Amino acid sequence: MxxxxxxxxxxxxxxxxxxxxxxxxxxxxxxxxxxxxxxxxxxxxxxxxxxxxxxxxxxxxxxxxxxxxxxxxxxxKNIGEITVRSSLTDYTFLVSDTILNKQASLMREINSKDIFYTSSRGVNETNIVVSNTLNETVERIFKDEKMTQKVEHLSSISVKLPEENVIIPGIYYFIFQRLAWEGIILNEVISTTNEFTIIVHEDQIDKAFSVIKDLKGL
Missing domain, CATH: 1.10.10 (Arc Repressor Mutant, subunit A)
Known part of the structure; x- marks a missing residue:
């Protein structure tokens, strides 16, 4: 009833x-x-x-x-380290039979800890975000792949979460709805078990960082 x-x-x-x-x-x-x-x-x-x-x-x-x-x-309140990186480029390629080999080749050429690199794969697309110093390298290695998007002038915020984040529902929603309230557009979201990274345009990085930092004081 x-x-x-x-x-x-x-x-x-x-x-x-x-x-x-x-x-x-x-x-x-x-x-x-x-x-x-x-x-x-x-x-x-x-x-x-x-x-x-x-x-x-x-x-x-x-x-x-x-x-x-x-x-x-x-x-x-127990959010850990918050790391900000700038000068990033976001590439999107269609999935192909050769794309994994190209990614392996790119990984072999990344030999510096100062270089930002992350990748994710969906059903139809592969996404690669790198420091813009690697743009020429990426475009050389992936020249035979179908690139559907390239976005420059991006920055990232990586957040370390407490281990209990995996058993508490609503953590990501709580964070992302506050970013949405501030009109922040997320170009990409990459996550592991206890860490997530958001990619935003350079002109929104200060506001996005402020929103995430302020979560610790709620």
């Missing part, structure tokens, strides 16, 4: 940004209840009082706030 609380919760959970704002207590519950009341009534098939919707929202916001402060925020 549907109840006001269950319908309100389902509605809020279908709106990620609204859910986050509600958890932070930055939404006027009375105004929100008036806005969603017609849809709640439609789902229940009957009229409901505005006060009942407000109470359901209040209970839900308290629950969401508890989840955030006791789990996600505990992990974020």
């Amino acid at each position: 549907k109840t006001i609380s269950s319908v309100v919760e389902d509605y809020i959970k279908s709106k990620p940004f609204l859910q986050s704002a509600l958890a932070q207590g930055i939404i006027n519950l009375t105004s929100l209840s008036r806005s969603i009341k017609p849809e709640i009534e439609d789902q229940l098939g009957k009229d409901v009082r505005n006060g009942a919707v407000v109470m359901a929202l209040k209970r839900l916001s308290d629950e969401l706030e508890f989840r955030a402060t006791h789990k996600i925020l505990r992990v974020l």
Whole structure:
């Protein structure tokens, strides 16, 4: 049997940004209840009082706030090293039978710790992000591959996460929604078990770094 609380919760959970704002207590519950009341009534098939919707929202916001402060925020306070690199280029190539051999050749030519290199492979594409000093090398080695995109003037932020990040749901969502709120465009996201790297345009690196650094103080 549907109840006001269950319908309100389902509605809020279908709106990620609204859910986050509600958890932070930055939404006027009375105004929100008036806005969603017609849809709640439609789902229940009957009229409901505005006060009942407000109470359901209040209970839900308290629950969401508890989840955030006791789990996600505990992990974020223990974020480790944050490393920023600049002057990067992002290449995208179509997957081919020879692309792995080309990547192996590139790896053999990277012999400096000051060089940034990362690669990821999807079903149809292979992505390579390198320091721009390697641009000529990449384009020479991959000249016979089909390049679909090349983006320059990029920077990266690499973040070391606590080991418990793999058992706490919502860590990446919590981080990325704050980057989205600041209008930061992610060119690439690369992750390992306890570390992730975002690639952004140079003109957004300061804002992106500030957002991630401030997570430790939430």
